[in-house]
Amino acid sequence: MSIGTEWDGPQVPVSGDASHAATSALASAAYRDSAMDDIKKADNEWHQSTVKGGRIALLKPNLGEAFSRAVVARMLAPGRKPLIQSFGSEPQFVVEHCLAANNIRRERDNRLTAVTALCGVLFLPGLIVWLLVFQLRTYIAKRDDRRAGSLATALLLAVGVLAVLFLVKMPFAGFWGWYARLAVILPVVGWFWAKRICEAAAKDLRGRWDGLLSGTSVGAKVPEAVPRGPNQTAAEELRQSLARLSAEQQSNSVFYAGPKGILGMGTRWGAWQLAEDLMPADPTREIHPFRSWDVIRAIHDQLSLLERGPLNTGGFPKPSIKHWIVTPIGEKASAVSRPEGTDVEAFQVKPHAIQDICNKQQFGSGDRHYLGVQWTLWDGQLVITMLITVTVLHQTLRIEVTGHALGPVNPLFTSKPEAPTKEVSKSLKPWETRTIKLPLVGTDEVVRLAARAPLTWYPPLLNWLGGSLALPEPFGLRHAWADQPWRHRFMADDALRAATPVLRVVHSAAIRVLEDNGVNTEKFGARSSFLSGNVQDPTPRKADLYDA
Template identity: 75%
Template sequence: MTDGFDFSPGAQVPLAGATGQTAATYALAAAAYRDDEVTKILNADNEWHQSKVTPPRSWARIFRPNFGEAFSRAVIDRMLGAGRNPVIQSFGIEPQVVVEHCLAAHRIRRDRDNWLSAITVICGVLFLPGFLVWLLVFTLRTTMAKREDKRAGALATTLLVAVGALAVLFLIRMPFTGFWALYGRASVVMPVVGWFWAKMICERTARDLRERWSSLLSGGGVGAKIPEAVPGNPGDAAEQVRKELARLGAEQRSNSVFYAGPKGILGMGTRWGSWQLAEELVSAEPGKEFHPFRSWDVIVAIQGGLGMLERTSINTGGFPKPSITHWIVTPIGEKATEVSRPGGTDVDAYTVRTHAIQDICNKQQFGSGDRHYLGVQWTLWDGHLVITMLITVTVLHDTLRIEVTGHALGPVNALFNEKPAAKEKTVQKSLRFWETRTVKLPLIDADEVVRLAARAPLTWYPPLLNWLGGGLTLPEPFGLRHAWADQPWRHRFMADDALRAATPVLRVVHTAALKVLRENGVDVEKFGSRSAVLSGAVQEASPKKADVYDA
């Protein structure tokens, strides 16, 4: 299906005030440039969507990835990989921008790894005996230093110092002569020279990555340079990247969503409130039939009323312009690990056509199959809060039911808003031992240089690298936004915004529906009474787990 898409060239950066907002987008994009431990992402998981971090093999900890390496690799593979499963819409953010920053971070690290691979060959492979000894020493040191026992850390440092002393002794009292003496000395010295060379490259790259990480979280909006997405000729790898980015954009614009039981509608958050108006359809004139109408007629009238929500007789700001969409909701299992988007002639680029929406609205109201909902959605707090109110209309045996449900997707987990912290530690002063001072640590320490240099040659074959060092498995069904979204109820103002939206939406829906009923000769007395009761009840709206039935 991607062959018919209109590909847009280059990277796209959301503008301030655009529909997708920027803060939530940049918070997730900044994760691609992070350099802390990958296990921290487990703290960002919510109760419905759990990531999985595969630990490295016990003897291969040196090949483990950090946060940014694992995150960008996992997102690229999941969002752009060949034969990938469909992804869930990311309301409130621009997923393409996040993926583009993952590509940009991967390119920066790949350039660094190319240099490190060359250094490994020149200073390591050509002098393999010494390189293997130094690598073994650093691997043992890293393994011991990771233990909680403080004595293990001291022993690890002692080991490195001892090997260094033996290396100096080996250089002074060389047991060989001639060529092998020169080669032996070079085997000891060249890996150390390579380490210093690699350290300069690693520090330069680390500063670049940290500047991008900090800039995104500060709102700077640094652009994502991804030349690999600009094909030089048809059929090359960049063409596939462009196709997958276009496919991702089409999925983001899709009006097909999925309901997964207690998880709610994926991408929109859980259902926190529900209000039903259901009464019998009776003619306003006894002995005379009312004019027949369809559910779609009521929906169209409600849609017109929702479009006026941003207007108010009192100039108080009020609602911003909402997004009004006809959604087709497909039920899936609570523990489903993948989704399947609808296809066929009724679907164009993952978007269900209008005539098919009308058929579902009018006919599929009972039993199996997809259901139609009219949704009004606001993206607030720079993308950190997504409020969605869904309306569905059903008619069963002369009983009209209008249901309004509230959904709220909270802010991106606070972990993604953490800026890069300076690397430093607090130590006691030499003379005034009762006082402490802060000492700045190098941005890249010895162990990190060795880790990056050891990983570099294997980055050309990710399956082997993942098998050795582990990696990140994203929660399924995957969507960039809902996978790491918190509940909005811990944030007072966000909770207030979600609750306040319910009352005006409910009243607009009821007003539009009663107007259609009157125009078609239906007695609206009972509907009006029921609407008044709901109008009073909704004023005390409070969040509940409406998708968890106590039965």
């Protein structure tokens, strides 16, 4: 029976939909068996993961173990800190795969614990000796010396020879003699038994890893998230945590972290501002009073028509248009605090509060309002966001359009599993090499998993002994490991091309409102024409880095 394939429970959406490519790539990290330190390769300049070292190298977790535990603890724990939205991905899908991976490993660890108890704990002296040998072997193998691997293997062989001599020339007799023999032999027998358990689990984990990246139907069964009775409080709490995660993902509150840009949307690469005085078109009449919200509402209506055009040439897909409340935080802030109170419900700032912020909070401290038009492209690997804000100070109306781009997830998450191999010299032709296949689960890996298994019942102790992964804060799955899109020619083109039509739609809608309210739009039109030419500059810039 394959581990982790016979659970009852709901099946979450599978990864076959091409729009889930970025989500599936992040979810695949839960099943990976590479070194935990590899996560550092995926960090970008703004968000850094922390690998916490343990006390015993033999108990160190791999990437999948550390990632899945860290993500579940950070995103589902009671009383957790607020999360950053994962635009272009589905965080619940990733979390459920982390839960499923934990379940597979838990079932494997339960079996390994039984093996360790029968073949190890009952013969503790022999188990301790073998563990010390493997701990010393691991320490030697970590050295940079080229001969470290050979020395580690030689150590294991030498101990094996000593074990055989010990069995042949046993210094004890009677009960203790037989006990000593079993203490030497049974840990080795347990290792072979554990190896079969570990290989079955590794095949299951790698199959899911490959399936997620190949686009096949890989669902995560999480039966513990479905309460089956009124007394299953843990299942109900997990269900509520997943529901809270989905609700927070839909929040219309975001955070501006200085040079990092808007968290979850990426850095600001361009900004275009139209600012002119409000002068009456007819000097004998006053301007008809209007508010910033009136301009924003007209822009919103026009942006909803962006996918339409005079020619049938493809063009824009349907964008997501949303009103955002942006809260400023420090560049090095380690946490965020979402708006609370009567104006917020289920992480959503209510429409009347949005309108008040748009009209009144335009200068000084406080949150700001932005109208956003967003496209999720390249199977979720590129998120383009254009933000529009309208302010009126004294007689000056300012319409600002800014471009944000979130690039693809780091290639670490898109690499497929490869069978372990090793190049060796040919026996008769030592100048030539050949590739041989290695076991899916090596000797050291079996010992590591068997040693960790009994401690998985108390994760804090296991993390203290073996180490753990601390996720970058403020944490959001998508932006934490996103690369810049500018190294991908077509992604960069898409981001740059979106700016011009959005800018022109915004300006035309705003000028129409001004004309309807008796404003002289001559200067606005001239400025708009200038910006329409300037926006065609094909160079993205770091617009949030002010040279002051």
